[in-house]
Amino acid sequence: MKQEAERWGLFELELNGPCSGNPFVDVDLTAEFKYNNRVLRPDGFYDGEGRYKIRFMPDTAATWTYRTRSNIAELDGISGEFVCVEAGEGNHGPVCVSNQYHFAYADGSPHFSFGTTCYAWTHQREDLQEQTLATLKSGPFNKIRMCIFPKHYDYNLVDPADYAFQGSVSGGWDFRRFNHVFFANLERRILDLQQLGIEADIILFHPYDRWGFSTMDRESDDFYLRYVVARLAAFRNIWWSMANEHDLMRAKKTEDWDHYFQLVQELDPYQHLRSNHNWQGFYDHGKPWVTHCSIQHPDLLRVKEWRNLYRKPVVVDECCYEGNINHDWGNITAQELVRRFWEAAVRGGYAGHGETYVHPGDILWWSHGGELHGDSAERISFLRSIMEEGPGGGIDPLPMTMLDGGAGKAGEYYLYYYGNQRPAFKKLILPPDHDYRIEIIDTWNMTITAVQELVRGDYRVELPNKQYMALRITVVNSSRTSIACGKQGERSLRIF
Amino acid sequence: MKQEAERWGLFELELNGPCSGNPFVDVDLTAEFKYNNRVLRPDGFYDGEGRYKIRFMPDTAATWTYRTRSNIAELDGISGEFVCVEAGEGNHGPVCVSNQYHFAYADGSPHFSFGTTCYAWTHQREDLQEQTLATLKSGPFNKIRMCIFPKHYDYNLVDPADYAFQGSVSGGWDFRRFNHVFFANLERRILDLQQLGIEADIILFHPYDRWGFSTMDRESDDFYLRYVVARLAAFRNIWWSMANEHDLMRAKKTEDWDHYFQLVQELDPYQHLRSNHNWQGFYDHGKPWVTHCSIQHPDLLRVKEWRNLYRKPVVVDECCYEGNINHDWGNITAQELVRRFWEAAVRGGYAGHGETYVHPGDILWWSHGGELHGDSAERISFLRSIMEEGPGGGIDPLPMTMLDGGAGKAGEYYLYYYGNQRPAFKKLILPPDHDYRIEIIDTWNMTITAVQELVRGDYRVELPNKQYMALRITVVNSSRTSIACGKQGERSLRIF
Structure with a gap:
């Protein structure tokens, strides 16, 4: 029986019990896991050969207590505690x-x-x-x-x-x-x-x-x-x-x-x-x-x-x-x-x-x-x-025409994609008071090419006239312009 | 004024009338074209410079009579006839x-x-x-x-x-x-x-x-x-x-x-x-x-x-x-x-x-x-x-899975197409008692290749494993089997 588990790791309580009859049907087993006011009640299960298990995934690094309940006396009322430690490397939880x-x-x-x-x-x-x-x-x-x-x-x-x-x-x-x-x-x-x-x-x-x-x-x-x-x-x-x-x-x-x-x-x-x-x-x-x-x-x-x-x-x-x-x-x-x-x-x-x-x-x-x-x-x-x-919270659809795809986070990040479409160019109307990094992505050949150092104002992007290209546009808030960034009623970026 | 027109050709009656005021508004002009019980009443129109026209497309090769009606006396009650001759080469009608x-x-x-x-x-x-x-x-x-x-x-x-x-x-x-x-x-x-x-x-x-x-x-x-x-x-x-x-x-x-x-x-x-x-x-x-x-x-x-x-x-x-x-x-x-x-x-x-x-x-x-x-x-x-x-009456969709396209005329003609799909093969369940001509069509390279002389029974068609291929399957009613062709409850052709 492990007495320690990491956050979002697996704490497993293994018990021995009856193996006669049909334990899958005959035996009820559950446990209550507690930390302060937080109570979770996972069901246990019969694992064959007289083995019973209750598994628990703690979500808080703390000392948790538990107590079993069962219709079988030898499995009922078993209590204990275990320490939940912080998540290890690569463990981000569910x-x-x-x-x-x-x-x-x-x-x-x-x-x-x-x-x-x-x-x-x-x-x-x-x-x-x-x-x-x-x-x-x-x-x-x-x-x-x-x-x-x-x-x-x-x-x-x-x-x-x-x-x-x-x-x-x-x-x-x-x-x-x-x-x-x-x-x-x-x-x-x-x-x-x-x-x-x-x-x-x-x-x-x-x-x-x-x-x-x-x-x-x-x-x-x-x-x-x-x-x-x-x-x-x-x-x-x-x-x-x-x-x-x-x-x-x-x-x-x-x-x-x-x-x-x-x-x-x-x-x-x-x-x-x-x-x-x-x-x-x-x-x-x-x-x-x-x-x-x-x-x-x-x-x-x-x-x-x-x-x-x-x-x-x-x-x-x-x-x-x-x-x-x-x-x-x-x-x-x-x-x-x-x-x-x-x-x-x-x-x-x-x-x-x-x-x-x-x-x-x-x-x-x-x-x-x-x-x-x-x-x-x-x-x-x-x-x-x-x-x-891109933005950690994901990107959401931008107002687009029917076939061109575009998603982003307004004022920060824009990702456009031309799959079956293969425009030779696109016109960008960039809201003023910002600099923009514009990159042409060849999604098939897996290349990313910046069109020039930074762009400001309206801009015509020349594209290589083939399928599967994308455009990534990132707003760069230069210090000179940072004051204007959050202002209300700002024009939105347009592309056509 | 032409006194002859071909079937589905253009018979045009040109009349002279007033050019003062606004003839587009002021003048009503129509004509009744008759052949036996068939009566059609196209509107006339003002063509500028005192010219009025009534155009008529006859749909029967026969002698048609006409008589105009107008709110202007000089355009009203003009009658005549013309001969509609058979359609000329390349004229199939509307x-x-x-x-x-x-x-x-x-x-x-x-x-x-x-x-x-x-x-x-x-x-x-x-x-x-x-x-x-x-x-x-x-x-x-x-x-x-x-x-x-x-x-x-x-x-x-x-x-x-x-x-x-x-x-x-x-x-x-x-x-x-x-x-x-x-x-x-x-x-x-x-x-x-x-x-x-x-x-x-x-x-x-x-x-x-x-x-x-x-x-x-x-x-x-x-x-x-x-x-x-x-x-x-x-x-x-x-x-x-x-x-x-x-x-x-x-x-x-x-x-x-x-x-x-x-x-x-x-x-x-x-x-x-x-x-x-x-x-x-x-x-x-x-x-x-x-x-x-x-x-x-x-x-x-x-x-x-x-x-x-x-x-x-x-x-x-x-x-x-x-x-x-x-x-x-x-x-x-x-x-x-x-x-x-x-x-x-x-x-x-x-x-x-x-x-x-x-x-x-x-x-x-x-x-x-x-x-x-x-x-x-x-x-x-x-x-x-x-x-x-293919069939002159057009082809209609066959029962298909969602993405494969197939249309034809059951018992006669089947056309399947794999556009974005590119199967390496297809299995055909061919209703018995017929011979089938199976042709592989490369719709992009515009080639048609028969897989072998004629096919009977179940058959696996090997395809070239690329996009834009089609299959044309034509039922050949050999003399030996022609009796069976029209029979009720015949199994339908299946492809998968």
């Missing part, structure tokens, strides 16, 4: 919504979402899982969409080694008994991701199923969700995705999703981010238990519309994948995927990556992980660096 | 809606719409107008969007030689007196287009105005429309576009457009096609006086949605222009414009062309005409030839 349309870590550091997708990577053989981690380590991604249940689909016909439930393909599943071996691997991988600074966007349900996990009844779904939240909620890098393509799960209705959302909201002491990913029909992201939009859509020009509609962060985590497979969602070019990332960024949203190249061994990043073969990741990394150099 | 979502000429020949845009070409100097016609002659276009009123906008700051109204820039305009010199040139150009087999999509109003033509009052608008219809309706290659970007004409409301549509519908004896082109907000194309959708929108994947909504032909005559000017609607690549044409085609719709390259003399095809500098026109020509080789 990601939360910040500044309405953006994200930040609990310690206030910005989190610009650059996700990828490897639905079934933890269901692959050990060496492939390790390769996935190695790829992630050198890549630009800080979120990964991944399923608890295995995937049945084209290119996904091999049974995994372990399943969330006890049972077998031939003999069927016991939806009231979980497989702790499966969860131990899943948790190990979540911690591996945490080490890499990557959020695990955990997909709780999905339709690509030949085992019956997508058609369990309501009670089994609830039982499963309670167990998963008890096991995983204390990992700081968890996001909850109710489903991948909820609208393809014909057995579930909107009320079911409402219910699952609310159940997870009730159970999760830390209120990790919650979303529900669509196929063709959006779940109503405006509902109060939804923290952000998780969208599948190929048209990133609509990000602004979705921001306005739902008033929440917009993450288009599926906007087609770089690749060349036969399916229409999995065969765009790297140029096109990178374009979609930029179109989202300059409308105040976030896109997501995936890769689906035909592979002799049918190992496709989008589901299996492994290696990346494409050209988009390094450009996504470049965009990420651009975003991280 | 274009009408056919097969609900498509077009055909009055003689039944298909019309696949491949339009371009030269808003103000007839307002340019003579040699430029001639150059425009020469360019059109060798190009793929069979429709042109063009304005009656001159254009005021970036790159459009030169006053034209003539205006529709009498008056002057300095002295103002008389909205009750038309300028016959202006109309004579316009009509000459409409006839030039007719000779080239090009429909003149006449834009009656538009917002880009510094002369006051966009803000005339209702009575002046009506007066203008009556005159224009009287002059132009008898040209078989006229289409009526109520406006370019009606929603940018702040002085006009939806009721105004309803009224203008209905007035033109009432006045035009031949019921030429009528539409209303949007900027950002569509006019309701479902209204009964609208014959087809005329749409500005960059996303051609939505053609199917608009077909389903309006149940009429969808012409996206503005989907951004090939070019490199600063404005976001005028700087896409040729590849992208050609892609948009194809995306529309394989969803049962029609796209439109325009070109806006920066030019040292500010002569941009989109408004001035002149020469084409881009690379899209020849690919549009290639698409036109593909369409003309």
Whole structure:
């Protein structure tokens, strides 16, 4: 039993208890963790072989006390304390919504979402899982969409080694008994991701199923969700995705999703981010238990519309994948995927990556992980660096014409992007009394070129007459002009 | 006075009458043209210098009689007859809606719409107008969007030689007196287009105005429309576009457009096609006086949605222009414009062309005409030839996934297109008992390659793993299998 944990780290209380009957069903276990007036009550869970665990993520560096409750005498009333020390290096806490349309870590550091997708990577053989981690380590991604249940689909016909439930393909599943071996691997991988600074966007349900996990009844779904939240909620890098393509799960209705959302909201002491990913029909992201939009859509020009509609962060985590497979969602070019990332960024949203190249061994990043073969990741990394150099609170859409994208922070920072557009020039009307740094960004070739030292007044920017260019304009408050900076009714920057 | 006209040609009755007062206002003139029970009553118009004209487009090869009516005695009760002979070569009559979502000429020949845009070409100097016609002659276009009123906008700051109204820039305009010199040139150009087999999509109003033509009052608008219809309706290659970007004409409301549509519908004896082109907000194309959708929108994947909504032909005559000017609607690549044409085609719709390259003399095809500098026109020509080789009644959308485009005529002809998609292969499930010709079309390089002689049963098509490829699949009813072709419940062709 650890007696110390770091802030947003994992404190785990392990207890021994009964292993007869069905402990998953028979044993109730919870604990109350207290620091001053702050009280959190995570559920415990049965981990097999007579082991019971209660996991807790402290959010304040202080001495916390705890006391268990159980219907089993030997697990009830166990109390103690532990010291929560300050967060270690690289630990910024869980990601939360910040500044309405953006994200930040609990310690206030910005989190610009650059996700990828490897639905079934933890269901692959050990060496492939390790390769996935190695790829992630050198890549630009800080979120990964991944399923608890295995995937049945084209290119996904091999049974995994372990399943969330006890049972077998031939003999069927016991939806009231979980497989702790499966969860131990899943948790190990979540911690591996945490080490890499990557959020695990955990997909709780999905339709690509030949085992019956997508058609369990309501009670089994609830039982499963309670167990998963008890096991995983204390990992700081968890996001909850109710489903991948909820609208393809014909057995579930909107009320079911409402219910699952609310159940997870009730159970999760830390209120990790919650979303529900669509196929063709959006779940109503405006509902109060939804923290952000998780969208599948190929048209990133609509990000602004979705921001306005739902008033929440917009993450288009599926906007087609770089690749060349036969399916229409999995065969765009790297140029096109990178374009979609930029179109989202300059409308105040976030896109997501995936890769689906035909592979002799049918190992496709989008589901299996492994290696990346494409050209988009390094450009996504470049965009990420651009975003991280910009305002920490994120950038919001500027008044623009329909097709040009532009976002920024008025009076400070402006980022314009021309993806399918390729203007030979743009005219800038720069509000007076400031100097401006104007940089031309080639988003594909990853170059940044300042047009001249500093610019003042109106200016015509010559552009290289090709696709995928961006303009970054930064206001420089020279000392001579600093007095005028904050004045009311200042003209806004215009570009046309 | 001609005593003969060809079917869908122009019969013009010229009369002399008063030139004192204001004949445009004072004189009412109409005529009744009869053949058996068929009676048409076109309005006449004052052509200046004491000349009055009544124009008539006969639609039946027969002897027609006519008799004028006027409030002026010398113009009233004039009667006569003329012989309408069969249409000459290249004269297929006016274009009408056919097969609900498509077009055909009055003689039944298909019309696949491949339009371009030269808003103000007839307002340019003579040699430029001639150059425009020469360019059109060798190009793929069979429709042109063009304005009656001159254009005021970036790159459009030169006053034209003539205006529709009498008056002057300095002295103002008389909205009750038309300028016959202006109309004579316009009509000459409409006839030039007719000779080239090009429909003149006449834009009656538009917002880009510094002369006051966009803000005339209702009575002046009506007066203008009556005159224009009287002059132009008898040209078989006229289409009526109520406006370019009606929603940018702040002085006009939806009721105004309803009224203008209905007035033109009432006045035009031949019921030429009528539409209303949007900027950002569509006019309701479902209204009964609208014959087809005329749409500005960059996303051609939505053609199917608009077909389903309006149940009429969808012409996206503005989907951004090939070019490199600063404005976001005028700087896409040729590849992208050609892609948009194809995306529309394989969803049962029609796209439109325009070109806006920066030019040292500010002569941009989109408004001035002149020469084409881009690379899209020849690919549009290639698409036109593909369409003309297909079913004459047009092709309609097939059941498809969201992004792949496919249209055809079930059991006969299938055209699939992968624009941003670039699958390395596609799997075909071909209904049995037929042979299929499968051709791979490189829409950019304009090649057509048959995959092998004929295919039967399931088939995997290997594709060259690049953008802008199409598949054309034609059913070949070999004699052995012809009996099975029409059978009920036949499996449909599937592709994935």
